[in-house]
Amino acid sequence: MLIRIPKRWEIPERHATPESAYLSRRELLAAAGLFGLTGQAQAAGQRNPKYTLDRPVTEEWAATGFNNFYEFDAQNKENVKNRVGKFVTHPWEFEVSGLVAKPQTFDLDALLKKMPIEERLYRFRCVEAWSMAVPWTGFQFNELMKLVEPKPEAKFVRFVTASRPDEMPGMREAHWYPWPYFEGLRVDEAANELTLLTTGLYGKPLPKQNGAPVRMVVPWKYGYKSIKSIVKIEFVARQPQTFWNKQQPAEYGFYSNVNPKKPHPRWSQAVEKVIPTMERRPTLPYNGYEEFVASLYNGREF
Numbered sequence: 001m002l003i004r005i006p007k008r009w010e011i012p013e014r015h016a017t018p019e020s021a022y023l024s025r026r027e028l029l030a031a032a033g034l035f036g037l038t039g040q041a042q043a044a045g046q047r048n049p050k051y052t053l054d055r056p057v058t059e060e061w062a063a064t065g066f067n068n069f070y071e072f073d074a075q076n077k078e079n080v081k082n083r084v085g086k087f088v089t090h091p092w093e094f095e096v097s098g099l100v101a102k103p104q105t106f107d108l109d110a111l112l113k114k115m116p117i118e119e120r121l122y123r124f125r126c127v128e129a130w131s132m133a134v135p136w137t138g139f140q141f142n143e144l145m146k147l148v149e150p151k152p153e154a155k156f157v158r159f160v161t162a163s164r165p166d167e168m169p170g171m172r173e174a175h176w177y178p179w180p181y182f183e184g185l186r187v188d189e190a191a192n193e194l195t196l197l198t199t200g201l202y203g204k205p206l207p208k209q210n211g212a213p214v215r216m217v218v219p220w221k222y223g224y225k226s227i228k229s230i231v232k233i234e235f236v237a238r239q240p241q242t243f244w245n246k247q248q249p250a251e252y253g254f255y256s257n258v259n260p261k262k263p264h265p266r267w268s269q270a271v272e273k274v275i276p277t278m279e280r281r282p283t284l285p286y287n288g289y290e291e292f293v294a295s296l297y298n299g300r301e302f
C-alpha cells in the first residue's frame, strides 16, 4: 500500500486547535465502541468538569516533545522522545509494599479494569520555570490506597522509577546520578483528591517520554515530584529521601510546593513561561490549587 490516508486524529496539531484535535479522536473512539476495552481503558475516561483551566490546553506536540526524563536524556528535553524506542512498557507490574495491610504486586492492565478512570485538565509547572496545561487520564491515588490499606504508622509514601540502563541511554551517560529516580510524598498529600496516578495523556495511552505506562501527577508541586514509569510504591514511617534533594539539598526541598514568592537559587519562581510560545505568566501559589491543598500545610509555607 503506497497511498495512506491520514486518519482524522493524525492531522498535525498546528492545523487544528489542540482541544478539537483530541476531542475528535475521543469522539471517534466512542463512535467505534472502543471505550472500556482493555488497552483503551488506560487512555479513555470521561473528563471530570470540576478541574478547569485558566489558560488554553497546551498543544499536544509540545507537551509530548519537550520533556524532562533524565533516564533517557539528561541534556536535551527535545531529544527524550527520540530515545525511548527500546523502553518496554507492556506488560507492566508495580509493587506496593511497606506499612500496608495488603501488600501486593499489581499488573497494570488488570488494575485499570477495576479503577475509576477519568480525565482531568491540570496545570503543570516545572521548577525550571516553564509550564504546560494538559489532559491527564488516570485515577486518584487514594483509590489505590483503599486497595492496600495503609497502616496508621504509615506517614509517607516513597516511589521508585524503573531502572533499565539497557533501555534508558541517559542512565548510562549520566552515571553519576543516584539511580533509580525516587520521590516521596506525605501520606495526606498522596491522599489528596488532586493526586493522580495517570496512564493517559490527550485521551491516548501515556507516551513513553511522559512516563509510560504509569506516573504520578501532583499538580501543586514542582514537576520533579511527579515521578514517571513507577515500579515500586512503599508506605513508610519516616520522611524519605528524594532524588533531587539528595543531589542538591539547597535547591530541592522535600515539599517543593509551587511558590512564586520563594525563589530557587537559579530561577526566580515569580513568573513562568508557557510552552511552546514561552509567553510569560505570573505563577500562582500552589500552582493555582490553593483551595484544594492549603489546609494540608496549616498556613505554613514549604
Ligand SMILES: Nc1nc2c(c(=O)[nH]1)N[C@H]1C(S)=C(S)[C@@H](COP(=O)(O)O)O[C@H]1N2
Pocket: 063, 066, 067, 068, 069, 070, 071, 125, 126, 127, 161, 181, 209, 210, 211, 222, 223, 224, 225, 226, 227, 228, 229
Ligand atoms: N523518573 C523520572 N521522573 C521524572 C523526571 C525524571 O527525570 N525521571 N523528571 C521530572 C521533572 S523535572 C519534570 S518537570 C516532569 C516532566 O514531565 P513531562 O515530561 O511529562 O512534562 O517529570 C518529572 N518526573
Ligand SMILES: [Mo]
Pocket: 068, 125, 126, 127, 128, 222, 223, 224
Ligand atoms: Mo522539572
